[in-house]
Structures are given as C-alpha cells and as structure tokens.
Amino acid sequence: MLIRLTAFGGGVPRISPELIPAPNGQIAQNANLLSGKLNGLNTNTAIQAAIASCKSIFNLNGSWLQWTQDVDVSLSPLAGDTSGRIYFSGNGAPQMTDFADATTGVGTPPILTYTLGVPMPANATGAVSPITGTISGASANPVSGTSSVTNYPCVGDPVVITGSVRWRGLASSRYNTGVTLSMVRDGTTTVGTKTIQISGGGITGEPEWNTTTTSFNFTDTPAAGNHSYSLMLAYLDMSLPGAIAVTESMTVLQQSLTVTLNSTTGLVVGDYLVITGIQGLPQLNGTFPIQSISGNNVIVPTTSTGGAYVSGGNWTVQYNSADQVAETRYYVMTQVETLEGITMEGPPNSPIGPLTVYPMEPVVLNLPARSNANITALNLYRTNPNNSSTEEFQFVTQLGYPWAATYTDVADASTLGEVLSSADYDAPPTNLVGLTTLPNGVIAGFYDNVLCPSMPYLPHAFPIEYQISVEETIVALLPFGGVSVAILTNGHPYMVEGSDPSQYVTQRLEATFPCVSKQSAVDMGYAGIYATNEGLVLVDLESGVDIMTRDLWTPEQFAALNPSTFIAGRSHDRYVFFNATGGFMFDPKEPRARLVQLNFVATAAWTDINTGDLYLVVGGEIVKFDDDSAATQQTYSWTSPEFVSEQPSWMSAIRVRGDFSAGGPTITLFADGNQVSSATYANGNVQRLPAGYLAKTFYIVITGSKQLYEVALATSANEIAA
Numbered sequence: 001m002l003i004r005l006t007a008f009g010g011g012v013p014r015i016s017p018e019l020i021p022a023p024n025g026q027i028a029q030n031a032n033l034l035s036g037k038l039n040g041l042n043t044n045t046a047i048q049a050a051i052a053s054c055k056s057i058f059n060l061n062g063s064w065l066q067w068t069q070d071v072d073v074s075l076s077p078l079a080g081d082t083s084g085r086i087y088f089s090g091n092g093a094p095q096m097t098d099f100a101d102a103t104t105g106v107g108t109p110p111i112l113t114y115t116l117g118v119p120m121p122a123n124a125t126g127a128v129s130p131i132t133g134t135i136s137g138a139s140a141n142p143v144s145g146t147s148s149v150t151n152y153p154c155v156g157d158p159v160v161i162t163g164s165v166r167w168r169g170l171a172s173s174r175y176n177t178g179v180t181l182s183m184v185r186d187g188t189t190t191v192g193t194k195t196i197q198i199s200g201g202g203i204t205g206e207p208e209w210n211t212t213t214t215s216f217n218f219t220d221t222p223a224a225g226n227h228s229y230s231l232m233l234a235y236l237d238m239s240l241p242g243a244i245a246v247t248e249s250m251t252v253l254q255q256s257l258t259v260t261l262n263s264t265t266g267l268v269v270g271d272y273l274v275i276t277g278i279q280g281l282p283q284l285n286g287t288f289p290i291q292s293i294s295g296n297n298v299i300v301p302t303t304s305t306g307g308a309y310v311s312g313g314n315w316t317v318q319y320n321s322a323d324q325v326a327e328t329r330y331y332v333m334t335q336v337e338t339l340e341g342i343t344m345e346g347p348p349n350s351p352i353g354p355l356t357v358y359p360m361e362p363v364v365l366n367l368p369a370r371s372n373a374n375i376t377a378l379n380l381y382r383t384n385p386n387n388s389s390t391e392e393f394q395f396v397t398q399l400g401y402p403w404a405a406t407y408t409d410v411a412d413a414s415t416l417g418e419v420l421s422s423a424d425y426d427a428p429p430t431n432l433v434g435l436t437t438l439p440n441g442v443i444a445g446f447y448d449n450v451l452c453p454s455m456p457y458l459p460h461a462f463p464i465e466y467q468i469s470v471e472e473t474i475v476a477l478l479p480f481g482g483v484s485v486a487i488l489t490n491g492h493p494y495m496v497e498g499s500d501p502s503q504y505v506t507q508r509l510e511a512t513f514p515c516v517s518k519q520s521a522v523d524m525g526y527a528g529i530y531a532t533n534e535g536l537v538l539v540d541l542e543s544g545v546d547i548m549t550r551d552l553w554t555p556e557q558f559a560a561l562n563p564s565t566f567i568a569g570r571s572h573d574r575y576v577f578f579n580a581t582g583g584f585m586f587d588p589k590e591p592r593a594r595l596v597q598l599n600f601v602a603t604a605a606w607t608d609i610n611t612g613d614l615y616l617v618v619g620g621e622i623v624k625f626d627d628d629s630a631a632t633q634q635t636y637s638w639t640s641p642e643f644v645s646e647q648p649s650w651m652s653a654i655r656v657r658g659d660f661s662a663g664g665p666t667i668t669l670f671a672d673g674n675q676v677s678s679a680t681y682a683n684g685n686v687q688r689l690p691a692g693y694l695a696k697t698f699y700i701v702i703t704g705s706k707q708l709y710e711v712a713l714a715t716s717a718n719e720i721a722a
Helices: 099-103 555-560 717-721
Strands: 002-005 027-029 045-049 056-060 063-067 072-075 086-089 095-097 125-128 132-141 159-165 179-185 189-196 214-220 225-233 247-252 256-261 272-276 286-289 292-294 297-301 314-318 327-339 342-345 352-357 363-366 375-383 393-400 406-409 433-438 442-447 450-453 474-480 484-489 494-497 505-508 528-531 536-540 544-547 567-571 574-578 583-586 595-598 602-607 614-618 621-624 636-639 643-649 653-658 666-671 674-680 686-688 695-704 708-714
Touching: 056 072, 056 086, 056 099, 056 602, 056 614, 063 099, 086 433, 125 352, 159 225, 179 214, 189 214, 214 225, 286 297, 327 363, 327 393, 352 363, 375 406, 393 406, 433 474, 442 474, 450 474, 474 528, 567 602, 567 614, 574 602, 653 666, 653 717, 686 717, 695 708, 708 717
Parallel strands: 027 595, 072 433
Antiparallel strands: 002 708, 027 636, 045 621, 056 063, 072 086, 086 095, 125 363, 132 256, 132 314, 159 214, 179 189, 179 225, 225 247, 256 297, 272 286, 272 314, 292 297, 327 342, 327 352, 327 375, 363 406, 375 393, 433 442, 442 450, 474 484, 484 494, 494 505, 528 536, 536 544, 567 574, 574 583, 583 595, 602 614, 614 621, 636 695, 643 695, 653 686, 653 708, 666 674, 666 695
16 A cells, blocks of 8 residues: 655645545644645744733834734825824724824833824804993084074974065955965975965956065974975965065084094994993983994984083994894804824814804804814804805814914904815714725724714714614624725625715625624735634625635534634735634635644734735734744644555555755654654655554654655555655
8 A cells, every 4th residue: 555645735624534635634734835845834933022911913114013902903094194194993992193103102002192083172152242342532513504594403403484475366255264375394294384364455357466475484393404495375376476485495404422432343334322321421321323433433413412521431333234234143163183294173063053143243252172182273164144055164263272262253254264174074983993994095993883984085084974884783894895895794794885985885795694703804905804603704896705614614613613712814815813722824715725724822913914924923922924034944734634445554664755854854653543653754765664553544644844745655665666
C-alpha cells in the first residue's frame, strides 16, 4: 500500500476522515497552503503592548488607538482633511478626534475626543421692545402766517368772518318773509345762516338792486389747513352782486411744540410719541403724531402753548398702522463649533415667536449659554416678510463667543443674508453604534432597528428625516458595492441602495440568516461576510445572501464553535475569525485552501485598508498577523485524510521532500487510531518506520515550519522509489 501526498489543502471538518478528497486534510493549522505546498504562516510580529481587556484597535497615522469596548471607526470623508480626523462609536455617545488630539498628552490614545455633532442651542425667548428714550427739552413754537379774514388763526381758536351784502331781484310778495343767507366752508360745510328781509324795494318785472345793505357776522373753528368761505342764498332767482360777494381763502395754523429726544432712531413721520413725565408743559404728556423730524428734534401738535419746559420726560414710539405694516416674525439660533480649523454649524433651536414687529422696531433676544467649550459662535436667523416662503429663516448676524446675555435686532429686512441651511443638521443619537463609512461622503450608524446616515460630506449632521427603520433589531452594517450597505439584523438581512441618503431604497432579503456577532461582520471589499448560527454568510449584490460554509461544517458543528463570540478581520482576501479557544482562516476564493485553523486567540482585530494587512491583539500585544516581512514561519500542523487498506498491513518506509536542508518536519503516524510512530525526517531520504503492528486505517500528522511538497509512506521502500 502506497500513500503519496504531493499537494496539501485545507481542513474539512464536516466530511468523515476516510472520505476527504485530496488534497484536503482533516485539519490544517497555522498553515500557508496557497501554493499547494505545506508551509507555515509567517510569524505574527509584535508591534507594541496592548491595554488590558483590549477589544478594539485602530492605527491612526502610526499611533495605535485602543479601547476596552467594541468600537467602530469611520475615516473622515472631508476633502483635503489632513488632520487625521476620525469618527467612532461604541464608547458612549459617538465621538470624533484627530491625530493631534488623539495622541497628545498622557495616557493611551485616543487621549482627547469630542462628542460628534453640534448640539442644538437651548431654547431662547425674545420680545418686541418699544422704541423709548428720554426728553431733554421742549419749547413752544409761535404761530405765524396771515389771513384776509382774521389774523393768526390757530386750531381751537375762533375764526370770525364779517361783511355786508345787498341783493337784487324781482319784487314779489313771497320774499317778504326773507330768504336764507348761508356761510359755507370749503363748499360743503355750513358754518352759519342769516335771514335777509327783501320787501320794500325793486321794480315789478325788472331785476332791481335793493337799496338796503345787510350785514353778516359768522364764527367758525376749523381744523388746521387751507380753507375757503362762500356766501350762498336760498333761491336761484336772487343773487348777490359779484363785486360784493364774500369768498375768502385763509390758512388756519396749528400750534406745535418742539421736543428734544435722546435719539430719533426708528422714528418715522406719521407715527406717534407717547410722552410722560414732562414738568412745566403738562399739555405735552399724552400721545401726539410726529409732524416732522430734524436731528434729535421732533415737532408735535398741541392745542395750547402755555407754560415752559422745566425738566423730565420719557417717550415711547407708537406705530401708526395706517402707514406702517407690521410683520409676524420668528427667530431661531444655531451654534457654530470649530475644531482644528474645521467649522461646523448645528441645528436650530425651537423658533421664538410669533412676534408682531413694525419696521425698525427693536426685538430683544435672550441668548442661550453655549453647550460646550468648542462652540465659537452663535448664529441668529429670522423670517423675512419679503420672502415667498414664510418657513425660511435668513441670516441676521453671527455673535462670537463670549456673547452677551441679550441681543437687540434692528436689522432691516433688505440686509438679511443667506437662508438657514442647517435646519436638519441633527446631532447623531447618543446611543448610535456601528459607525461605518459609506459611499459619497456618508457615514452611518444604527441604534435598535434604525439606520442613521449622515448628510454627504457633513459627518456631524444626521438628519432625523434620513433615518430608516427595519422590522428587526440591527446588529451590524456592511458597506460594499459602491452605493450599497447591508443591514444585518437578528432576523432578515436588508440591502440599502442609493447615491444620496435622502433617496435610499431599502429591500429585505428573503433569507433568515441572523447576524449573531457584530464583530463577526467584515467588509471583504467585494462582498461582506458575517456569522450566523449555522455558518458563515456571504452577502453581495450579485448572489444575494447565502451560507457559504455548508461543505465545511454541519450546522451542529458550527454552532459548537459558539459563533456569537466571534471576533473577525480581513487579511487580504482571507476572513480570519476567533472564538474563546482559537481561530480560523477562511479563504472564499481558494477552494483548496479554504479553511486553516489558528492555535491562538485574538481579542481585537483591525485591517489596514491600504495594504490589506491584519493586526490583532494576542496575548496582551498588538501583532501583525502573518507578517510577510518576518524572517521565520509559524509552526504548522496538518492532519491527512484517513487512508483505508483492503488487507491489514503496516507502513514500513517513509520519504519527505521539501525546500529545506535541516530542521525537517515531525511526522506522527496513526494506525487504526493509535499512534505507532513519531519522528523528524531529513529531506529526500527513504527511512524505515517501526513495525510490529497490523492495521487497516492510517493517517499522519505533520508538524514543522519548513516548506514541504511531498510525503510518501508505503508498506515497502520499493513502492516509494517506484
């Protein structure tokens, strides 16, 4: 019987040992089988000591960040960011840091971190503040002007209109009782009447001047302005002689006071001054329309100029709704955070309002305190009545820290700036975990059953409206495929696709493959792999989702590995995972070398996406797994299939060939399950094996660190040489 092994493959735990096809074996441990030869993996190179109970590591520009929690790190998507900025979750609320902050100071990096997201300011209040001030003086204004009727008439003073007329008309007895003579102001308002007797004059049938002259005297108290007065008779067939008819035009002057104010900002002619506290001119305590403004002097009307200003006085503006239109206004505020030269604006607080505000009327805003030490400014926004959208807020001003407790806004609507863009820049939920870099400048995490993507290239902004809920609890995320992310849950997996998170489309995959370990989910570049209860699941856009290790483990065998404890990483194209007792290296692209066991335990894993190298925490140290620059290889162990002989026999000779001159492998021979020999063999020589037994089944276990490409055993030396 001849057993010749010329190629070596990975282990197949599922298949009974006597049925394992060549070149696979029962177990391959710490072995490199990519060439078909049997060789050890490169030695794991120690990098530095790890912290106690280390569960997560990340290399930031050469410095190792370490955590005792399951932490996910996302790289900055910002163009031109050279600060080494990262975002991470799993250690309390989502955090951010950069190389300088993470590595400067005493302690294990990350040393200095910041909560991710700009917080919303505390709610604030505001109120319209009437324009008020003080009075420093007041003086009466003398009335000037002339009138052909009376001199210097003023509002409230009587205007006396006198004169005399005579009439002409037909003599008739019907006029003996007299006719009515009326004095009319401005052609519409009768200010007085007089009865004129006309009997005893005139020629019958001919119009005749009456020789009697009738005098009149009328008194009027008109309002300020220009007025005309006319006499009118009650009958058309009588008239006054044109030369004597009284049609007078006059100007009634208004008495006024000049009031000296501390300021006239915001005052407009036509508005009103509400004046109180004047000493010496009591008639000035009241509400007066503003007639004119010159510097700080304001002229208002009065009915009396008696008295002289002594002291005191306060004023408040009252707007005239007839010539000024009030607006309904709202305000919001946002905080601005600056970290290492990057400025981020947060979401606004609840609107202040509605406030009824007249043009130029001040609004006093009570400002909130800043939320943290990184807040460098407070931005104010308000609605603009000139905008078509009443829901848009426009920039008013930015207040640098420290800002005062209040701010008074008197900005004209025409000076307002850009529309608020950070209305939905919500900070990420504090219980967000699983931060992952997605395509198009998006980072995303999750909590409970909710996917939370950020705005593109705004990693501090996680709009609530972008959130996507699925039916089951999310366990992990796997980004791949350019515009896709797989949501792994405790039930069905989901696929999310889209170039922008505002347009993401979610599809539930019809396969119940729950993810049982968040740390088992690994982005392989071309697809994702994660652990379910029955095996390792491959998920990609082309083949969908399926268990790909059915030919390696039965569901029971895989469950015995306790997949809920898996910690995994990617080493080039190989999926490397560990449980509490050891590990495995699974290569989905190499059927011959798919499964290799690892005889050590790792508690944390991180893959350098630029090189594909895997780093692990093993035995309290951060190590580079299978370091191709190492000078030595790990000690491998390879267990062959079980070979069955038709007749009982024994193996009497062995030959080993490989790429070594010394330090050959140790080969242990088992016959019918019992160890019958174990020895180290030189390269190329046929050597004798112990005798004294008969058996029908044989297998060998090869251990070593040198490359091996053939092992032959036979019942005679001639069979090997043939």
